[in-house]
Amino acid sequence: MSQNNQSILDVAAIRAQAKKHVDDGAVSSGYQGDREKIIQMLNEALATEWVCVLRYMRHYFTATGIHNESIKAEFLEHAQQEQEHASRIAERIVQLNGEPDLDPATLVTRSHAEYDTSADIKDMIRANLIAERIAVESYRQMIAIIGDTDPTTRQMLTEIMAVEEEHADEMSDLLGL
Template identity: 60%
Template sequence: MDTPVTEKPADKGAAPPSASNGKGAAGGFLSDVKTLRERARQHIDDGAVTQNYDADRATVLKLLNEALATELVCVLRYRRHYFMAKGIHAEPIAAEFKVHSDEEQAHADRIAARIVQLGGEPDFAPDTLSVRSHSEYVEGKSLTDMIKENLVAERIAIESYLEMVQYIGERDPTTRRMLEEILAVEEEHADELADMLDKG
C-alpha cells in the first residue's frame, strides 16, 4: 500500500527568491535587477518603448492616428452644433454639446501624447482629417438632426474603440487602458444623447 506523500513544511527562516539569483522577486518570471538595468541602457532613444513591448508598433500608431482624426472631427462637429443649436429647448442641449466637444478634445490630446510616447507623430493634417476619421462630419439642420448625428458618431466611436481594445489585448496595456477610459466616456456621451432624443 502506497504511503501518502506529505509536503515538507517551508523553512520559515528561508529568504524569498531574490533578484540577484536570476529568478526575480516573484519566483521566476521577473528579470533580475542587473538585466533590467542593462536593458534600460540599450536603445535609449526609444524612450518609453522597451524590448518587452509586444504589439506591432506601426499598426498601433496607425490605429491611434485614426482615433485622433475621429476625435478631432467629433470636436469640430460638436462645436458647430453648440453654436448652431436653436429653439426653445436648445440651451441645455447646446451646453451639453460644448461639454462633449471639450471632452473629445481631451481625448485627442491624450491620444496624441501616446503616439509621441510610442515614437510616432500625431497626424493633425486638416486636408486628410475626414478621410482618416471613422466618424463623419454631418452638420444637421434641426436640433433633433444634430443629436442624432452625434449619437451615430458616438456609436461609431464605441465600435472602433472596442475593436482596438480587442486587437491590442495584453500586448500594450498602457494604450489599451487609455482606450478603455476613452471608450467609457464615449458610452456616457451616447447615453446622454439617447436620453435627449427620448425627452424630445
C-alpha cells in the same frame, strides 16, 4: 522570518536593456505590440476625435432656441471631452515614438465618424449619437486587436470608450425629449 534581498526579477538585465535602448524612450525592450499598426489605429482615432470636436462645436454654435440651452451645454461639454481624448491619444502616439497626424486636409478621410451640418436640433443629436456609436465600436475593435500586447494603450482606449458610451447614452436620452 528572514528578509530576502534578492529580486525575483532579473534587474541587471532590465537595467542593461534600458541603457542599451535609451533612444526608444518609453518603449521598453519587452514591448510586444505592433507599434506601426497601433500608431496607425491611434492616428485614425485621433482624426475621429477631432472630427467629433468640430461637429460638437458646430452644433453648439448653431443650435438655436431658448429650449435648447441645456442641449447646447451638453454639446460644448462633449466637445471638450473629445478634445481631451484627442490629447491623450496624441500623447500616446508620441510615447510610442510615432507622430500624431493632425493634418486638417486629411482629417475627415481618416476619421471613422462623419462631420455633420444639420440645422435641426433632433438631427444634430441623432448625428452625434451615430458618431458616438461608431466611436464605441471602433474602440472596442482596437482594444480587441491590441489584446495584451500593449496594456497601456488598451487601458487608455478602454477609458475613452467608457466616456464615449456615456456620450451615446446622453444623446439617446436627449433624442427621447
